[in-house]
Amino acid sequence: MIILFISSGLFLGWTLGANDAANIFGSAVGTRMISFTKAAVIASIFVVLGAVMQGSGASETLGRLGSVNAIGGAFTVALAAGITVYMMTKAGLPVSTTQAIVGAIIGWNIFTDNAVDSKSLTQIVSTWITGPIIGALFAYLLYHMIKVIRRRIKVHLLFYESYIRTGLLITGAFGAFSLGANNIANVMGVFVPSIPLGEADFGIFTLTGAQQLFFLGGIAIAAGIVTYSKKVIQTLGNNLLELNPEAALVVVLAQALVLFIFSSSALSHIVAATGLPPIPLVPVSSSQVIVGAILGVGVYKGVRNINMKVLGSIASGWVTTPVAAGLLSFFLLFFVKNLFGIEVGHSVNPPDATGDGLNLAMVVRYSIILLLVITASYLVYMVLSERKKTNRIKKNYYE
Amino acid sequence: MSLFTRTTNELAARVDEFFDTIEIGVLIFKEGVKAYVNGDQDAFQNHLRKIDEHESKADKLQRGIENDMIIHSILPQQRSDIVKLLWQLDEIMDTAKSSLNEFYIEMPRIPASLVHDFASLAEVSGNAAEELIPAARAFFREPHLVREKLLKVYFFEKETDKSSFNLKRKVFHDMSELTLAEKAHLRYITHHIESISDRAQDAADMLASMAIRQML
Numbered sequence: 001m002i003i004l005f006i007s008s009g010l011f012l013g014w015t016l017g018a019n020d021a022a023n024i025f026g027s028a029v030g031t032r033m034i035s036f037t038k039a040a041v042i043a044s045i046f047v048v049l050g051a052v053m054q055g056s057g058a059s060e061t062l063g064r065l066g067s068v069n070a071i072g073g074a075f076t077v078a079l080a081a082g083i084t085v086y087m088m089t090k091a092g093l094p095v096s097t098t099q100a101i102v103g104a105i106i107g108w109n110i111f112t113d114n115a116v117d118s119k120s121l122t123q124i125v126s127t128w129i130t131g132p133i134i135g136a137l138f139a140y141l142l143y144h145m146i147k148v149i150r151r152r153i154k155v156h157l158l159f160y161e162s163y164i165r166t167g168l169l170i171t172g173a174f175g176a177f178s179l180g181a182n183n184i185a186n187v188m189g190v191f192v193p194s195i196p197l198g199e200a201d202f203g204i205f206t207l208t209g210a211q212q213l214f215f216l217g218g219i220a221i222a223a224g225i226v227t228y229s230k231k232v233i234q235t236l237g238n239n240l241l242e243l244n245p246e247a248a249l250v251v252v253l254a255q256a257l258v259l260f261i262f263s264s265s266a267l268s269h270i271v272a273a274t275g276l277p278p279i280p281l282v283p284v285s286s287s288q289v290i291v292g293a294i295l296g297v298g299v300y301k302g303v304r305n306i307n308m309k310v311l312g313s314i315a316s317g318w319v320t321t322p323v324a325a326g327l328l329s330f331f332l333l334f335f336v337k338n339l340f341g342i343e344v345g346h347s348v349n350p351p352d353a354t355g356d357g358l359n360l361a362m363v364v365r366y367s368i369i370l371l372l373v374i375t376a377s378y379l380v381y382m383v384l385s386e387r388k389k390t391n392r393i394k395k396n397y398y399e
Numbered sequence: 400m401s402l403f404t405r406t407t408n409e410l411a412a413r414v415d416e417f418f419d420t421i422e423i424g425v426l427i428f429k430e431g432v433k434a435y436v437n438g439d440q441d442a443f444q445n446h447l448r449k450i451d452e453h454e455s456k457a458d459k460l461q462r463g464i465e466n467d468m469i470i471h472s473i474l475p476q477q478r479s480d481i482v483k484l485l486w487q488l489d490e491i492m493d494t495a496k497s498s499l500n501e502f503y504i505e506m507p508r509i510p511a512s513l514v515h516d517f518a519s520l521a522e523v524s525g526n527a528a529e530e531l532i533p534a535a536r537a538f539f540r541e542p543h544l545v546r547e548k549l550l551k552v553y554f555f556e557k558e559t560d561k562s563s564f565n566l567k568r569k570v571f572h573d574m575s576e577l578t579l580a581e582k583a584h585l586r587y588i589t590h591h592i593e594s595i596s597d598r599a600q601d602a603a604d605m606l607a608s609m610a611i612r613q614m615l
Contacts, residue, residue, distance in 0.1 A: 032475035147614075157539040157613075158411045161474050244476060244615075301615050 005071045006191055006213070008079035010220040013187040015085040016097045017047070017224020020183065022232040023255060023290040024175040027248030028168040029233050036230050042169060043176040043225050048218035050180025051188075052207070055214040057265045057281030059185035059192060065120040066105040067193045073108055073345035074190040076336045080104040080329035081186070084321060095321050096285035099128070101186040103322030107329030113347040123280045131258055131284045132292025138254035139296030146246055164245045171253040178259035180218055185283040188217035247297045254293040259284055299381075302389055410467050414539065417460040418532050421488050424453040425528045425595075428495035432521035432592065435502045436514045447499050454496045461485050480609050487602040488535065491528050494598050498591045507588050508581065510574065513566065520562045520592050527555035527596035531603055538610055545610035552603040559596035563589050 025039035068074045081100035088095040102124055109116045150160065188210075197209030207215065243251065261267060262284045272278035337344045431446035464485060468478050501507075509517055534548035570577065570585050577585070 032472060151541070151543060154540050156411050157477075157542075158407050158414070158473065162407050 002071070002195060005075040006078075006188075006195070006216065008075045008082055009188055009191055009213075009217060012078045012082035012085065012097065012101070013184075013217045013220030014224035014228070015082050016183055016187055017221035017226075018228035019085060019095060019224075019232055020097065020179055020286045021047075021176070021221075021225040021229035023286050024179060024252055025172050025229075026233045027243045027251060028172060028245070029230075031243065031245050031248055033165050033168055033245045033248070034172070036233070038169075039172060040226050040229065042173050043229075044222035046173045046176035047180035047221050047225065048215065050177035050182075051184035051214040051218035051221070052180075052211050054177075054181035054263055054265070055184035055188075055217075056210055057268070058182050058263050058283040059189040059210065059214075061120055061123060061280065061282045062101070062105070062185045062189040063193060064117045065102065065124065066109045066114060066116060066190075067348075068105070068108055068190045068345055069193060069348065070343045070345040071191070071194040072336060072342035073112070073333065074194045076332045076344055077101070077104045077108050077190050077329055078187070080107065080332050081325050084325040084328055088321065088324075096128075096287045097183060097186045098124070098283045098285040099322040100325040101190070101283075103325030104329035105190065106322075107326040108333060108345060110326075111330050111333045112345040113350050114345075115349045120282075124282050127262060127280075127282050127284045128288060131262070131289045132295070134261075135254050135258045135289040135292030136296035136299070138257055139250050139293035140300050142250040142254055143247065143297050143300045146250060150246075161245065164249055167249045168245065168252070171249055171256060175252045175256035175259070178256045178263065179286055180221065182259040182263035182283055183286060184214045184217050184221075187221065188213040189283070243294070243297070247301075250297060251290060251293040254296065255286060255289045258289045258293075259286060299385075302385070406467065406471050407473070410464065410471075410473065411539075413460055413464055413467075415536075417457060417464065417485065417488070418536055420453050420457045420460060421492055422529060422532045424450055424457065424492045424495055425525050425532075427453065428499060428595070429521050429525040431499045432502070433518045435499075436509045436517045443499075443502070447503055450496050450499055454492050457489050457492045461489050477609070477613075480605070480612075484535065484538075484602065484605055484609065487598065487605060488531070491531075491595060491598045491602065494591075494594050495525075495528075498595065501588065501591050505584070505588075507584050509585075510577070512574070513569070513585070516562070516566045516569065517588075517592070520559065520566055520589065523555050523562055524559040524592050524596040527552050527559060527599040530555060531599045531606070534603065534606055538606060538613070542610045542613040545606060549603045549607055552599055556596045556600045556603075559593055563593045 021040070021043050025034065025036075025043055028034040029036050029039050068077055078101070081097065081104040084100045084103070085095050085097055102121075106116055106121075108114075155163070191213055192210050195209070195213065197212050199209065200207045200212055261279055262282055264279075265281060268279040268281060333344045336342050427446050427450045431443055431450060434440075434442035434446055465482050468474060468482070474481060530548070530551040534545050534552065537544045537548050566589055567586055570582050570589075574582070
C-alpha cells in the first residue's frame, strides 16, 4: 500500500530526473563533448549518492513549510507537483520542481486549513531570487578565472580540450550529487512525516527511514535521467546562449556549488561556528540557478549573445509553475478526499490560532517588487553595456 | 584515459608536423623561383622534387588529422573551422607546387632586368604565407597573440600587391623589346606567384575570426 502511495513521489522524481539532468549534462551533451550514455550513467549514480548521503537538510526545511500529516495528502501533493512538471516538460519548458512542490504544499495548507510557516517560505522564496544571482556571480568569476588560467598556462588547444572534457565529467558528477542532495526534498520530503520507517541495517552501513525513502526517490530520479532527459536536452540545448565547452563546465560547476551550499549541513555548521548566521538548507531550483549561471557567462561574453525570447519563456514558467501546482493540488485533494474518501490531512496549525500564519499577499507583493527592481537593474545594465560595446566597435573600426 | 591522452599527443604532434611541412614547402617555393630566375636548373629541379614530396606529405597529414578529429570526437564545436583552416593552408602548398610546375612546364623566359623583381616578388609573397604559420600555431596555444602575428601576413600581402603591380607595369610600359605574348606570359607567371599571398590572406581572415571566437 505504501508503494502505491509513494508512486506519485516516484513519478515526481522521474520528472525531476528527466527535466533537471538536462541542467547538469545538457550543455556537455549538447556540445558533443560527452556522450549521452556516459552522462546518464554518471548522473544516475551520483544523484542517488547525493540523495542518500546529504538529502536530509533541505527536506527538513520543506517539512516545516507544510508537514503533510496523512499519506493520502502526501500522495496527492506529490502527484499535483509531478503532473505540473510533466506537462511543462512535455511543452519543452524548463520548469522548477522546487516551485511545483512548494505550490502544491501551499495548496495542501490552504485545503486543510493549516498555516504556512512564513519563515520557511521566506527562506525558500528568497532562494528563488538569490539562487540565480549567486549562480550568475559564481559563473562570472569562474569563467573569468578559467580564461586567465588558459592564458597563463599556454596549453595546446587539444590538451586543453581533453582537460575540459575530464572537467565536465567531474563537475557533472558533482552537479548530480548536489542535485540529489538538494532536490530529493522536493521528491520525498512530503512523505517523510507520514511514512515512519525504521532503520535498516546493511551490515557495513545503516539507512534511516528518511534515507530509505530518499534512496527510492534517487532511483526514480535516475530512471527519469535514463529514460527521458535526452529529449529535454535536445529541446533546451543551447537555446538560451550558445555555450562553448569551457562555458558549459563553468555553468555546471556554478550550479553544483550553489546547490551544494544550500544542502550541506557540514558547511552550514562550519559557517555557524565562525559566528556567521548558518546557511539555510533549502531546496533550490536547479533550473533557475542554471539560467542565472548562463546569464553570468553571457554578461562576461557580452549581453548581445543572450537569447532574450527563450529567457522570457523560462521566466514565465517560474510564475506559472507554483500557481498551477497549487491550484492542481487543491482540486486533487478535494477529489481524493470527497470522491475516494481518503484522508488527506487535518488542521494542526490553523492560521488564526497561531497568529504566525503567512500573509501570502505580503510575500507576493514584496517578491514582485524585488523582481521588478532586479529586472529593471538588469535592463539598465544591458543597455549600458550594449552602448559601451557599440562604442568600442566603432572606435576599433572607424578610428 | 591513457588511450585518450595518447590520441591527443599524437594529434598535437601531427598538427605541428603539418605546420612544419607547410613552412618548409613555402621556403622551398621561394628558393625554387630564385633558382629558376637565376638559371640554376639543377637546384630548380631539386626544389621541384622536394615540393612535390612535401605537398603529398601535407595532404596525408591533413586527411589524417581530419579523420582523427571525427573518429575521436575531438573539438566538436571547432572541428569544422579547424578542418577548413588546414584545408586553406594546404591550398597554399598546392598553389606553391603548381606555381613551380608552371615554371617547369612553360619555361618562361625571364629577362635579366627582371630577375631581381621576380625573386623579390617570390620572397614577399612567400613571406606572407610563412608568417601565417606562427599565427596558426599561436591559435592552438595562445589565441590572444594571433591578431598581432597576423599583422605581418597582411603587411606582406600588401607588399606583394605593390611588387606585382610594379613588375607588371615595368613589363608592359618599359620593356618594348618583349613581344605581347612574352609580356602576357610574364603577367601570368606574376599572377601565379602573387596568388600565394592571396591564399595566405584568406587563411589569415579565417584565423582571425577563429581566434576571436576562441577568446570569448
